[in-house]
Amino acid sequence: MNSNKDIWVFGDYRNYFQNRVTLQILARAVDLFSTTGSSVCAVVFGRDVDEYVAEYIAHGAQKVYVMDDPALNTYSIETYSWLMSHLVKLYKPETLLVGATRFGQEIAPRVAKKLKTGLTADCIDLELDEKGRLVQIAPSFGGNLIAKIITPVQRPQMATIRPGTFQELPHDYDAKGEVICLPVPEDLPKDAIRLITSERRPSEKQKIEDADIVICGGRGMGSKGKFKKLFELAELMNAEVGATRPVVYSEWASHDSLVGQAGKNIKPKILLSFGISGAIQHTSALMGADFIIAVNKNPNATMMKMADLAIVADANQMCLGIIKAIKEKIRT
Ligand SMILES: Cc1cc2nc3c(=O)[nH]c(=O)nc-3n(C[C@H](O)[C@H](O)[C@H](O)COP(=O)(O)OP(=O)(O)OC[C@H]3O[C@@H](n4cnc5c(N)ncnc54)[C@H](O)[C@@H]3O)c2cc1C
Known part of the structure; x- marks a missing residue:
């Protein structure tokens, strides 16, 4: 896939405000790619997501691709992974980064498979090599080795990043970003799973x-x-x-x-x-x-x-x- 230089960060806003991983990845992307001419973009699917769009811009996103539609009110792995790979094929970003939350761990491999590209899971750092390629740094062989992985041919370069790896940028109330509102594609496949009801369970961390x-x-x-x-x-x-x-x-x-x-x-x-x-x-x-x-x-x-x-x-x-x-x- 011929790609442009954009860096996409998947907007994982479930459990926001505690879950800050999207903001942390945005911060690292801004830091890494500020001199490369790439735009750091967030991608958000869902319903009534304005609050998150504003947060991502305030934390470094230069562009936010938004699909805000009643059809996306409830999360569905089939729909979200289809949409993400659909948009990647359309806009051809160079890199796609996803937080290694349960959500990210579920969606990223599916998207990578649909796009026939590689994925490094659970990165603990990201760097650029001399050719500007993303070096995805992750523990491997049961944590005995730290591997530095690149994606030499396929695009996008994909990685999931552990929450807490990077420091988010401070909230910038004056930040400006471009918001690109996208319609849900007409050929969005019908979901095989029908959600009847859902309820957030209180945390079971402590009694x-x-x-x-x-x-x-x-x-x-x-x-x-x-x-x-x-x-x-x-x-x-x-x-x-x-x-x-x-x-x-x-x-x-x-x-x-x-x-x-x-x-x-x-x-x-x-x-x-x-x-x-x-x-x-x-x-x-x-x-x-x-x-x-x-x-x-x-x-x-x-x-x-x-x-x-x-x-x-x-x-x-x-x-x-x-x-x-x-x-x-x-x-x-
Ligand atoms: C055998 C037995 C065992 C029981 N065991 C338990 C038990 O284990 N635990 C338990 O909790 N109860 C138990 N009860 C029930 C208990 O007696 C009370 O009925 C119950 O605790 C009252 O609950 P509540 O304060 O939510 O409701 P209410 O007594 O109806 O009080 C509601 C309160 O909310 C206030 N209020 C109303 N609107 C507003 C508003 N908009 N903003 C702010 N405040 C507002 C009211 O002024 C009022 O003080 C037991 C009863 C029996 C008979």
Whole structure:
């Protein structure tokens, strides 16, 4: 394949903001290719992806190829790998870099196979050789050797890169980039797999009983959709989510997260309590908490009285406000 000089970075925004690998690869690509006349580009598929497009530009992407369409609302390996190889054939970038997340590990080999090119998996560094070819540096033979691999003939040169390998560039609020909006091709093959439903499971890294930070939500969160935001907040704070009995009975959260007489006892350093009245069956399980922050519309709720910090506010709005503030902080 005759290629132009562009460097493409696959926009892996699942689990963003924690997953920073796309930003890290963009930073390395900018560093490596700034003097070669290549454009560093991100490629994003999905639905309502404006936020990620802006992030990639703010972190070094000069161009972003975007396919934003309801048909791409849910991730499908078949569709995404077809689209990626389709676009590569169309635009012929010199290099395609993908984060070695579970997502990247799934999509990159499929794309490489469709394009009949090589792929170095799990790179720990990238360099350029004297001919400007990408040197893909990766552990091999069980980690006993560090291999330097090039792709002498086929294009694009492809590599997946381990998260945390490179340092992302600081967020540049003034950065400008070209956004190329692409329609979904008419000949996009019909997906053989039909997704009926999906739900993000809370992280299983730690048990709620052992967590340093627990975010408990009650009926005052308002709805299952609003309650879900507590999981997003928990991801950002490396916290676990707990729930009251009405929440569990309404299936806003699983039974595993029930805190109280009929559920689990917790002893976090910090407990954030959103929209919980403070019935004894719940509070009896919080006695080991060091510091309690409660958010409730009713200042007289028992939970507010037992809190170290009581905030009279709408629980859902407060949760959204904290999420926004943390994201802003991460960006700077
Ligand atoms: C045998 C038995 C065992 C039980 N075991 C448990 C248990 O293990 N765990 C447990 O949790 N419960 C248990 N319960 C149930 C318990 O008695 C309470 O009913 C329950 O804890 C109340 O949950 P809640 O605070 O979410 O709801 P509610 O009591 O309805 O409180 C909702 C709170 O949200 C506030 N609110 C409403 N809207 C907003 C808003 N927009 N913004 C901010 N705040 C708002 C309200 O002011 C209120 O304080 C048990 C009950 C029995 C009988």
